Amino acid sequence: MCPVRQLIASLALLLAAGSAGAQAQDAVSYRDAYRAMVVFDKYGGPKNLLVNQLQVLPRERGALADGLLLSLTGRSTQLNLPLDPLGRTVFPLQKAAYDENASLSLSRKGIAFTLRPQVSIAPRADGVYDVAELRSACAQALDFARYVDASQRSRQCAGVRFVFGKKAEAGARLRRPDGTEQVLPVANAEAEDGFPAVSWRFGGAERGQVATYNAPLAILPIFE
Amino acid sequence: MNKLLFLVLGTGALAGSLAGGTARAQTPAVNPMPDGSRDMYVGLGAQSAPRYEGSGSRKVSALPVLQVEWSNGIFISGMSAGMHLSGSPTVEYGPLLAVQPGRDESGTSVEVGGVGMNGLIGPAAGEKAMFMTGRLGGMDEIGTRLQFGGFYNVYLDPQWRLSSSLLVGAGRDRDGARLELNVQRLALAAGSHHRVSLTAGVGLVNRQYNETYFGVTAAEAMRSRFGPWQPGGGLQDVHASVRWNWVLSPSWMLTSNLQAKRLLGDASHSPLTQRPTNLTVSTAFAYRF
Numbered sequence: 001m002c003p004v005r006q007l008i009a010s011l012a013l014l015l016a017a018g019s020a021g022a023q024a025q026d027a028v029s030y031r032d033a034y035r036a037m038v039v040f041d042k043y044g045g046p047k048n049l050l051v052n053q054l055q056v057l058p059r060e061r062g063a064l065a066d067g068l069l070l071s072l073t074g075r076s077t078q079l080n081l082p083l084d085p086l087g088r089t090v091f092p093l094q095k096a097a098y099d100e101n102a103s104l105s106l107s108r109k110g111i112a113f114t115l116r117p118q119v120s121i122a123p124r125a126d127g128v129y130d131v132a133e134l135r136s137a138c139a140q141a142l143d144f145a146r147y148v149d150a151s152q153r154s155r156q157c158a159g160v161r162f163v164f165g166k167k168a169e170a171g172a173r174l175r176r177p178d179g180t181e182q183v184l185p186v187a188n189a190e191a192e193d194g195f196p197a198v199s200w201r202f203g204g205a206e207r208g209q210v211a212t213y214n215a216p217l218a219i220l221p222i223f224e
Numbered sequence: 225m226n227k228l229l230f231l232v233l234g235t236g237a238l239a240g241s242l243a244g245g246t247a248r249a250q251t252p253a254v255n256p257m258p259d260g261s262r263d264m265y266v267g268l269g270a271q272s273a274p275r276y277e278g279s280g281s282r283k284v285s286a287l288p289v290l291q292v293e294w295s296n297g298i299f300i301s302g303m304s305a306g307m308h309l310s311g312s313p314t315v316e317y318g319p320l321l322a323v324q325p326g327r328d329e330s331g332t333s334v335e336v337g338g339v340g341m342n343g344l345i346g347p348a349a350g351e352k353a354m355f356m357t358g359r360l361g362g363m364d365e366i367g368t369r370l371q372f373g374g375f376y377n378v379y380l381d382p383q384w385r386l387s388s389s390l391l392v393g394a395g396r397d398r399d400g401a402r403l404e405l406n407v408q409r410l411a412l413a414a415g416s417h418h419r420v421s422l423t424a425g426v427g428l429v430n431r432q433y434n435e436t437y438f439g440v441t442a443a444e445a446m447r448s449r450f451g452p453w454q455p456g457g458g459l460q461d462v463h464a465s466v467r468w469n470w471v472l473s474p475s476w477m478l479t480s481n482l483q484a485k486r487l488l489g490d491a492s493h494s495p496l497t498q499r500p501t502n503l504t505v506s507t508a509f510a511y512r513f
Binding site for chain 2: 027028029030031034035038039042093095098099101102103104147148149150151152
C-alpha cells in the first residue's frame with residue numbers, strides 16, 4: 001500500500017471510530033474534577049477566609065434551573081449534590097468514587113456542561129465584613145491563584161465583588177470609621193451570568209466595614 | 225518481526241500530558257489523587273508511521289495504549305516511566321526511564337521484551353517485496369536500549385507548558401544522548417468532550433546518537449549500498465504535533481495524534497534518510513480503569 005493510501009486509511013479509521021462515539025452522554029469524569037479540586041485542599045498557604053467549590057458551567061446560558069442537581073454515580077457511590085443559582089456545589093473528595101472512576105452528570109438530561117473549581121471569599125452570617133478582612137481574603141485568593149498559575153504573579157488585588165441572586169436582594173454599603181456610610185452601586189455583572197453584583201474596589205488606606213443588606217451568593221476577589 | 229509501540233495520552237483536566245513521538249519519553253502531568261489510588265488507561269489502536277526515522281516508506285501497525293499514574297508520583301507512559309517529585313502545580317521534574325526501540329535491516333524495530341505483544345497489520349504484498357531486498361541491508365542491527373535521565377517542565381500558565389527531557393543510553397554503545405525541548409498548549413476544561421493539545425519542539429543529540437541511527441560505518445559501507453557517513457551531534461529535528469482526545473464517557477476515550485517531524489543537520493543528509501520530513505498519524509480507543 002502506498003504511503004498516501006495508508007495515511008488515508010488511518011484517517012478513515014480515525015473518523016469511523018469517532019462516529020462510533022457520537023452517541024456519548026453528557027457525563028464528566030469524577031477523577032478529572034477531583035484533580036482540579038484537590039489542589040486547593042492540598043494547598044499549604046493561608047486559606048481560612050476562602051471557600052473552594054465546584055462550579056457547573058452549562059453551555060447554554062440560563063440552563064441552571066431551580067432544583068438542578070449534580071449526580072455523582074459510581075459502583076458503590078450515589079450522591080446528589082445541590083447546585084446554588086451560580087451552579088456551585090461543595091465537592092466531595094472521596095477515594096471510593098475516585099477508584100471506581102465515578103461519573104458526574106446533571107439531573108436533567110440534555111444539558112452540555114463543563115466544570116471548574118471556583119475559589120471565593122467565605123460569606124459571614126452577619127453580612128458585615130471588615131475592610132481589612134476583605135483585603136486579607138483577597139490576598140489569600142491571589143496567593144492561591146499564583147500558586148496554581150504562574151501567570152498570575154503580576155496581578156494585584158483590586159477589590160471584591162458581592163454577587164446576589166436577585167436584583168431586589170442586591171445591595172451593600174460602606175461604613176467608614178467616622179460613622180458615615182456610602183451606598184455602593186449595584187450593577188449587572190456579566191461575568192456572573194447576569195446576576196446583580198456590588199463591586200467594591202480597595203482604596204488607598206481605607207478602613208471600615210462593608211455591610212450587605214442580604215446574604216450574597218458569592219464574594220469574588222477582583223485581580224487586576 | 226513485531227514492533228511494540230505505545231501511544232501516549234493527553235489526559236489532563238488542569239493539565240494534559242504531552243504527546244510527541246510514540247516511542248519517546250513522555251511525562252504526563254501530575255495527577256493528584258487519593259493516597260493509594262491510581263489512574264490507568266489501556267487501549268488499542270493503529271498507527272501509520274515511517275518504518276524508521278528518515279524512511280521513505282511507511283507501515284501501519286497495531287498500537288497498544290498504556291498510561292498509568294500512581295498516587296506516589298510514579299508513572300508509566302507508553303514506553304517511558306518516571307516519577308513526579310515536585311510538589312508545585314507549576315513545575316514538574318523527576319527521573320525518567322525510556323525504551324528506545326531497536327532497528328533491523330528491514331527498518332522495523334526489535335521486539336521489546338517483557339510486555340504483551342500485539343499482532344501487526346503487515347505491509348502490502350508489493351511493499352513487502354521491496355523490503356525483502358532490505359532497504360537497510362548490510363547495516364548493523366541496533367538493539368533495543370533502556371535509556372535513563374530526567375524531565376523538567378514549567379507551566380507558564382495552566383494552558384502553556386515548557387517541557388524538557390534528557391535521556392542517555394541509546395545507540396550502539398549505549399552512549400547516545402538526546403535532549404528534547406518542547407512548548408505545549410495543553411487541553412483544559414473538564415467536561416468538554418473534545419480536548420486538543422499542541423506541541424512543537426526540537427531534538428538535540430550527541431554525536432554517538434546520530435552515528436548509531438544515521439551514520440554508516442566503514443564496515444557497513446562495505447556490506448551495504450551506502451557510502452560511509454559520520455554525522456556529528458547537534459540539532460537533529462524539529463517537530464510539531466496535534467493531539468485530539470475525544471472523551472466518549474468517563475471511561476472511554478478516542479485518542480488521536482498527528483505528528484510532523486523534519487530531520488535537520490547531519491541526520492537529514494545521511495544516506496539512510498530518504499525523506500527528511502515525515503508524518504505519523506495514530507488513533508486508538510482507550511479505557512480508563
